[in-house]
Amino acid sequence: MEGSNSLAEEAKPWLENCAKPEVQKAKQIAYEMGSGKLQVVYNSTTEQDDQPKILPQVIASICVAAFHIVVGISMAFSAVMVPQLDQGVAGLHIGKESSSWLVSILVLMAPVGAILAGLIMDNVGRLNTIRLAALPAAVGFIMIASGQSYGMLFAGRLIAGIASSMGTSPAVVYITEVGSPRVRGSLISMCPTLASLGMVIAYSEGYFFTWRTVAWLTLGYIALSVLVISVWIPESPLWLVARGRVDEAERSLKWLSGKNSRLPARQLAMMVKSQDMKALVVAGFFERFRTFLTPAGYKPLAIICGLFVFQQFAGIYSTLFYAVTFFEDIGSGLDPALSTILMGLVRFIMSMCNTGMLKKFGRRPLCMISGCGMAVCLTMSGIFTWKIVNEGMEGVSWIPVTCILLYVVTSMLGPFDHAVSCVVLQAWKA
Structure with a gap:
């Protein structure tokens, strides 16, 4: 006593x-x-520590990561919209330079949303930050769905980009805080898994509907993500x-x-x-900022930033954004839209497999295997794509298609983002 x-x-x-x-x-x-x-x-020192139930943690992780479905749709949406805009579908046609800005603005706005989330997350809570992110996400997709000019589409993509990154960080922090150490890595993998599911949804809807209809349908997923965190989890x-x-x-x-x-x-x-x-x-803002000037602060930050830089420059998001255009250019003989759906399914399946592999093999080996595999697959795909487009080589279109699919497989082997961020965050807090 x-x-x-x-x-x-x-x-x-x-x-x-x-x-x-x-x-x-x-x-x-x-x-x-x-x-x-x-x-x-x-x-209670003489008693055996009872383990928390896993099922409530799994439910909480799925619910809080549900907004990643919207994030996945946002990332894959350009692969649906740009080819249809080139064809003048839905009464609007823009040039290639303008369409490239529609694609890239989503990623360019990611730092803005992440900073906003970091500033307000500790004040309003993790779940409330996701609820707040749903508002600009809905506004952005309404502007895209109803836009009759390039300016409206651009503004909608810009707002949706801010909302996408604003809603992802709170989910990762929430799972890090509520997840048991023995399953935390697997729970964190819910985030990229549901983002991959969102991509499959966007690619599949784009096969049947116009990009405007896909944008309207996304509002339902935004509402769903808010509903599940409001009803089921604390x-x-x-x-x-x-x-x-x-x-x-x-x-x-x-x-x-x-x-x-x-x-x-x-x-x-x-x-x-x-x-x-x-x-x-x-501690106030400046007191917390000073912690990043210590080795315990800037070393984890450097690791996370380094991994994210490698991930971005590895080209995975460019591949996802221009998936339909890529399959059209190589002339594989397959329906480009169906090929894109296949690529999304491969990514989704591998993201689920990654949940188990993290626990079995660890993060460091998977990161190294993933980086090397992506480099080899993308190099081979680039060489044969260049020969097909510029030299008219025939009969080898299956090679870049296969390499791209393997590239997506290897990209999901490495926990470059959320899983590593979770571990580094816990090490920093300790």
């Missing part, structure tokens, strides 16, 4: 020194509950504790771990004691 009292005394000062009004208001109940829970940590308990809302955090932990489990009490105690909570509650 002496250990629990001393631990409670250690946790009390930073709760009393919190400067934020909402935390001051809730500090007494936070301390009282926290000190009570802290006793559980020491009273807010991140880590964020709730940081805001002094300990009662809500306890309910959230019980939902995630099971109401009959003793684990939520111990988790809540550790969250109240955690120095991470102290940093989130007490």
